[in-house]
Amino acid sequence: MVSRREFGGxxxxxxAATMAAGVRPAAAQSGEPVKxxxxxxxxxxxxxxxxxxxxxxxxxxxxxxxxxGVLGRPVKLVVQDDEGRPKAAVDAxxxxxxxxxxxxxxxxxxxxxxxxxxxxxxxxxxxxxxDATTNKLKTVGPYCFAVAGLADQAAGLVDFVKADHPDxxxxxxxxxxxNNPIGQDRDSVSRDRxxxxxxxxxxxxxxxxxxxxxxxxxxxLMDAKPDAILTDVYDNDAQVMQKQLYEMGVTDYSTFYGYNxxxxxxxxxxxxxxxxxxxxxxxxxxxxxxxxxxxxxFGKPPSDAWAPPFYDAVWIAAIAVNMANSLDSTRxxxxxxxxxxxxxxxxxxxxxxxxQYGKQAADQGEGQTFKGGKxxxxxxxxxxxxxxxxxxxxxxxxxRDTAPSDADFxxxxx
Amino acid sequence: xxxxxxxxxxxxxxxxxxxxxxxxxxTFSILRFANxxxxxxxxxxxxxxxxxxxxxxxxxxVAFCAAALAMGxxxxxxxxxxxxxxxxxxxxxxxxxxxGLSLAIQYSVQAIFGPQFLRYHYGLQKGLFLFGAxxxxxxxxxxxxxxxxxLAFHALLKYTALGKxxxxxxxxxxxxxxxxxxxxxxxxxxxxxxxxFAGLGGMFIAWDTQLDPYFGFNLIIPVFCVVLIxxxxxxxxxxxxxxxxxxxxxxxxxxxxxxxxxxLGLAEAGRNxxxxxxxxxxxxxxxxxxxxxxxxSGLARRELI
Numbered sequence: 179m180v181s182r183r184e185f186g187g188x189x190x191x192x193x194a195a196t197m198a199a200g201v202r203p204a205a206a207q208s209g210e211p212v213k214x215x216x217x218x219x220x221x222x223x224x225x226x227x228x229x230x231x232x233x234x235x236x237x238x239x240x241x242x243x244x245x246x247g248v249l250g251r252p253v254k255l256v257v258q259d260d261e262g263r264p265k266a267a268v269d270a271x272x273x274x275x276x277x278x279x280x281x282x283x284x285x286x287x288x289x290x291x292x293x294x295x296x297x298x299x300x301x302x303x304x305x306x307x308x309d310a311t312t313n314k315l316k317t318v319g320p321y322c323f324a325v326a327g328l329a330d331q332a333a334g335l336v337d338f339v340k341a342d343h344p345d346x347x348x349x350x351x352x353x354x355x356x357n358n359p360i361g362q363d364r365d366s367v368s369r370d371r372x373x374x375x376x377x378x379x380x381x382x383x384x385x386x387x388x389x390x391x392x393x394x395x396x397x398x399l400m401d402a403k404p405d406a407i408l409t410d411v412y413d414n415d416a417q418v419m420q421k422q423l424y425e426m427g428v429t430d431y432s433t434f435y436g437y438n439x440x441x442x443x444x445x446x447x448x449x450x451x452x453x454x455x456x457x458x459x460x461x462x463x464x465x466x467x468x469x470x471x472x473x474x475x476f477g478k479p480p481s482d483a484w485a486p487p488f489y490d491a492v493w494i495a496a497i498a499v500n501m502a503n504s505l506d507s508t509r510x511x512x513x514x515x516x517x518x519x520x521x522x523x524x525x526x527x528x529x530x531x532x533x534q535y536g537k538q539a540a541d542q543g544e545g546q547t548f549k550g551g552k553x554x555x556x557x558x559x560x561x562x563x564x565x566x567x568x569x570x571x572x573x574x575x576x577x578r579d580t581a582p583s584d585a586d587f588x589x590x591x592x
Numbered sequence: 593x594x595x596x597x598x599x600x601x602x603x604x605x606x607x608x609x610x611x612x613x614x615x616x617x618x619t620f621s622i623l624r625f626a627n628x629x630x631x632x633x634x635x636x637x638x639x640x641x642x643x644x645x646x647x648x649x650x651x652x653x654v655a656f657c658a659a660a661l662a663m664g665x666x667x668x669x670x671x672x673x674x675x676x677x678x679x680x681x682x683x684x685x686x687x688x689x690x691x692g693l694s695l696a697i698q699y700s701v702q703a704i705f706g707p708q709f710l711r712y713h714y715g716l717q718k719g720l721f722l723f724g725a726x727x728x729x730x731x732x733x734x735x736x737x738x739x740x741x742x743l744a745f746h747a748l749l750k751y752t753a754l755g756k757x758x759x760x761x762x763x764x765x766x767x768x769x770x771x772x773x774x775x776x777x778x779x780x781x782x783x784x785x786x787x788x789f790a791g792l793g794g795m796f797i798a799w800d801t802q803l804d805p806y807f808g809f810n811l812i813i814p815v816f817c818v819v820l821i822x823x824x825x826x827x828x829x830x831x832x833x834x835x836x837x838x839x840x841x842x843x844x845x846x847x848x849x850x851x852x853x854x855x856l857g858l859a860e861a862g863r864n865x866x867x868x869x870x871x872x873x874x875x876x877x878x879x880x881x882x883x884x885x886x887x888x889s890g891l892a893r894r895e896l897i
Contacts, residue, residue, distance in 0.1 A: 220707075221699075221702055221707050222707070222806070223806065225707030225708070226707060226708050229707070357870045382868070383869045384868065384869060384870040385869060385870065386870065386872065386873060388804075388806060388807075388810055389810055389872075389873075390797065390801050390807050390810050391605060391797075391800070391801060393601040393604075393605075393842070394598065394601055394841060394842040394844075394845055394846060394869070394872060395845065395869035395872060397594060397597055397598060397601065397842075397846060398845060398846050398866070398869055399869070401594065401846075413709075414709045414802070414804055417709055417711075417802050418801045418802055421716065421801070421802075422801075424716055424718065425717060425718065425719045425726060425728050425731075426597070426719060426726050427718070427719055427721075427726050429718075446716055448716055449716070
């Protein structure tokens, strides 16, 4: 068995897999393109992040093609807009499966589309690679993979907040989340972890995405007088909320801790100064090259920390196709585990190994804070490191280099 | 609960909803169909003002005036191009037509301006501290301008020939026509005023929050709630309805029920018991159901004035 990381990144893995498949890279750009389905919100409430996510996939597909393509053929991304709506996601997933007949699909930035879209793909045995984070993705089935940590891993932020208040024996914590599958997951995970640590969870604000006016909800949140507010909101909503908080007299945002600080990165510095939290990490030698390429091509880095994992998703899928040496989706599915295990990603510090559920066995967040409008590294007061690692306990925390057996799948999904 | 703050937030919501609902009730009273494209007109108005303010660099008040006027013209154009053709059909045709128009406009706005949020050229405003509540200068402006617009419309209906013609047409269009009232002119005036009001409401909301192509869809249900509570087609009813919805949404989730439930032994005394924030939309809609059960035609009579 080749040791993990010996491949030295995707390029090596792709070439090795291509050669193993008996395909010469020189023939890569000939023949009918291999379609990779893309289901992403190009319009709708998370359209800004959705468009950046698609751009990350485009860069990955171009690199895959430059490195020899898959099965000696170029990759072609066939994109469908999920509009950020579950119904549109289901329709688009059906279209990609039945009309375009893609063997695999990538996308689903938000859980509210990734979950129903993923259920369709799984039913039709199409490999589905998402970076949405609702815990419910774990139950979708064996064709569903996630290249970013699930909501469970958000518990790391509670530990981060606790570490940032070494002098307070008991903290009053509150949550501010979207009222959708991922927001509800984040809320329950955070609450449970806070209780485990002996903290006092005083209030959960679950808001209607895109509602436009949050004054009443924010008033209630601030009336609870929490020491720390844990947040995960969409970019558009973050703009309005922070502005309305400012108008209500809030000028110190140091009590706000974000699960995704990028959502606040485009705000006026007066609206995010002092905010802290964990940002999804895009780091490492390959990440720098990717960020340079993205910025040169699109004029600015990706707006959302959850966009770069889609670059990893396309690469892992491409390697899996080559390792499978086939477009049979079940064979591709079985190669997703070794492909991810050996790959050096640009997100999550490069570690993309899947556990038995096809989800990230571990995830890492980097502590950051807003200073003068810029995100800078931040180490909690009572901690030595600014990196928070979450790893599941037991088997779930172990990345696999082979697919589970059919008997294992039966045990997992019935 | 900061009662003063909740009340101020309620008045702001009522002002923004009221001015849009007024245009909707006006078009309904004369044209007799539920115009689903009305909320989308708020979006168009907001974006037009953005073009004048940000792209052309005009001051915000100029942008608002120019966009409101342009929206009035846009309303007349839409009537001439689409709804005039449907005028003598059943009630369903223009309603479905307006739904289609609403979608077409929303996606056009998105295609032209992109999915990202935009803002007017207007700096952040720290709230002024008034009677224990914070309110920004733009929010005060919104309340004042909305109030003035409603007064102007009241004056138009009550003291001008056009207002009289509108009331007559709303009551009985055939009789109005027989009495030498130019019904087509009245209809054009209704589109002009109603769409300008929708646009103005959209500008207020965008000024208070931000612009994105989808905010019209979030307005449809609250605005229809306002009109239904007030009584479909009633000018004063729309104002009352806006106040009720604005206050219900804000007070509904901030109200501490322990004062009522504790004496009944249903809750622990002193423990705050209030509805979760996620119930905010449900509060207004529940109120609509209750009010319509008690008074199916709405609070006011179905008359323009």
